[in-house]
Amino acid sequence: xxxxxxVNIVPSITGVVDAEAGRDMQLSREEMLRYSRHLxxxxxxxxxxxxxxxxxxxxxxxxxxxxxxxxxLAAAGVGTIGLVDFDVVDVTNLQRQLLHSTDDIGRSKLDSxxxxxxxxxxxxxxxxxxxxxxxxxxxxxFAGYDVIVDGTDNFPTxxxxxxxxVLLGKPNVYGxxxxxxxxxxxxxxxxxxxxxxxxxAPPPPGLVPSCAEGGVLGILPGIIGTLQALExxxxxxxxxxxxxxxxxxxxALKFAFRELKLRKDPACPxxxxxxxxxxxxxxxxxxxxKSPLAAEAIDEQTEITVEQLxxxxxxxxxxxxxxxREPHEYDIANIGAQLIPLSELPKRFxxxxxxxxIIVHCKVGSRSARAAEFLRKKGFQKVKNLVGGIDAxxxxxxxxxxxx
Amino acid sequence: MIRVVLPxxxxxxxxxxxxxxxxxxxxxxxxxxxxxxxTHYPMLRGTIRDHVTQQxxxxxxxxxxxxxFSLESSDIELPPKIVSGEEPFLIIGxxxxx
Numbered sequence: 106x107x108x109x110x111x112v113n114i115v116p117s118i119t120g121v122v123d124a125e126a127g128r129d130m131q132l133s134r135e136e137m138l139r140y141s142r143h144l145x146x147x148x149x150x151x152x153x154x155x156x157x158x159x160x161x162x163x164x165x166x167x168x169x170x171x172x173x174x175x176x177x178l179a180a181a182g183v184g185t186i187g188l189v190d191f192d193v194v195d196v197t198n199l200q201r202q203l204l205h206s207t208d209d210i211g212r213s214k215l216d217s218x219x220x221x222x223x224x225x226x227x228x229x230x231x232x233x234x235x236x237x238x239x240x241x242x243x244x245x246x247f248a249g250y251d252v253i254v255d256g257t258d259n260f261p262t263x264x265x266x267x268x269x270x271v272l273l274g275k276p277n278v279y280g281x282x283x284x285x286x287x288x289x290x291x292x293x294x295x296x297x298x299x300x301x302x303x304x305x306a307p308p309p310p311g312l313v314p315s316c317a318e319g320g321v322l323g324i325l326p327g328i329i330g331t332l333q334a335l336e337x338x339x340x341x342x343x344x345x346x347x348x349x350x351x352x353x354x355x356x357a358l359k360f361a362f363r364e365l366k367l368r369k370d371p372a373c374p375x376x377x378x379x380x381x382x383x384x385x386x387x388x389x390x391x392x393x394x395k396s397p398l399a400a401e402a403i404d405e406q407t408e409i410t411v412e413q414l415x416x417x418x419x420x421x422x423x424x425x426x427x428x429x430r431e432p433h434e435y436d437i438a439n440i441g442a443q444l445i446p447l448s449e450l451p452k453r454f455x456x457x458x459x460x461x462x463i464i465v466h467c468k469v470g471s472r473s474a475r476a477a478e479f480l481r482k483k484g485f486q487k488v489k490n491l492v493g494g495i496d497a498x499x500x501x502x503x504x505x506x507x508x509x
Numbered sequence: 510m511i512r513v514v515l516p517x518x519x520x521x522x523x524x525x526x527x528x529x530x531x532x533x534x535x536x537x538x539x540x541x542x543x544x545x546x547x548t549h550y551p552m553l554r555g556t557i558r559d560h561v562t563q564q565x566x567x568x569x570x571x572x573x574x575x576x577x578f579s580l581e582s583s584d585i586e587l588p589p590k591i592v593s594g595e596e597p598f599l600i601i602g603x604x605x606x607x
Contacts, residue, residue: 170607258607283517283604304603306567313518313568316606326607354601356527365572365601370580431521448522451552 120343127156163187163250167218169326170256172204177334179222201323240385243269260307261388267300287329287355294376297350302370311471425461429476438507466491516602523550540583572599
């Protein structure tokens with residue numbers, strides 16, 4: 106053997122699917138033809154394709170990330186694909202969520218997704234869970250799957266998915282996106298760090314915008330969701346080097362991928378040496394956000410609905426309506442409010458007439474909640490946050506205000 | 510000059526590009542880089558480190574040359590490639606979009 110000066114010891118990786126389950130699978134002639142380009146690759150071959158057929162993959166969210174992940178996994182022949190979502194298809198989804206098309210607007214996302222995936226590959230089973238993922242149902246749903254794909258759009262569900270995966274000992278193929286930035290990793294607490302090792306606590310509500318607030322380039326989830334599908338396939342096949350303990354950052358504007366090393370946190374509350382979390386918790390409370398059910402109730406002292414604001418404007422109340430969105434958002438849609446972006450508020454709050462009652466709004470109500478809190482700390486006595494923001498105004502008060 | 514890459518929400522706050530360049534006097538450590546960053550962008554005070562404890566916010570991580578420096582002492586010297594500006598010091602933030 107020729108010496109190269111270094112010896113690499115690579116741990117053997119077994120797939121997440123039981124080898125016997127894969128051996129028991131049979132491929133029909135039609136399936137062999139369909140997967141022929143896979144069968145030609147030694148790393149997949151008949152053995153690997155049977156493993157794919159035996160595999161069960163659960164995708165959380167049939168949205169931007171879930172679309173390419175689901176479509177590629179279906180095409181690749183993953184035998185059972187589960188989908189969790191409770192939403193309906195909205196026109197604003199179509200710029201990136203390729204599971205759904207224009208004719209699907211208003212339909213259940215899962216009905217639309219099932220149709221698309223079955224159209225791509227009729228040889229697979231598609232299981233749908235049309236419900237909100239919660240601490241009550243997550244472990245039961247996850248239990249029947251080999252790999253979980255995190256394609257959600259909020260922090261409480263990301264912590265819920267992580268903890269459920271750690272407690273059940275399942276790999277969590279993670280992806281997240283915002284604007285031009287993407288993040289990908291495989292969190293498998295049995296072999297590396299989990300999501301909580303990386304981010305033990307979420308950002309305060311409203312600090313980091315969602316795609317609905319901050320926007321996202323439509324192609325970005327196509328890239329990140331496809332990378333998640335790639336990692337799922339590698340985990341099932343037991344081939345290659347999975348992204349366990351590795352964190353990928355993608356900057357679409359620079360077209361730059363960066364790989365960062367992650368370490369398991371010995372003090373991690375769920376996968377560390379002395380874990381303190383042994384069951385699923387209340388993730389809305391953990392992330393400081395209102396539960397979806399409580400969100401409908403408003404705090405009369407600090408919040409106001411769009412209907413109440415309309416009524417007060419109509420009766421001529423002495424109000425200062427403050428818009429804390431960015432100027433480019435104001436150009437898209439506005440209700441004639443005074444514009445001071447949240448980022449400029451610390452320098453410009455003295456421009457606000459403190460003798461009036463102040464109603465702060467943004468797009469959906471998160472940034473304005475932070476702005477209202479800031480103004481109260483600066484001594485403004487009467488400040489209320491407009492619940493639902495200009496989106497709610499457009500939807501419930503004045504349809505001429507564009508919804509974006 | 511030290512290159513620092515900021516997460517999206519801090520870029521908005523600092524009204525800066527994704528990457529900023531700052532001069533750091535003396536030893537280049539996590540602490541001295543963040544001090545210089547906050548001097549140049551005072552609006553970032555309290556956003557990366559807690560106002561009182563000066564501890565890193567738990568939804569942010571620090572990376573240099575591919576390695577995680579988040580749990581290191583803030584007085585540890587950063588790698589030569591960070592000091593020379595060949596590689597940026599990364600402040601990574603949690604995002605949740607999907």
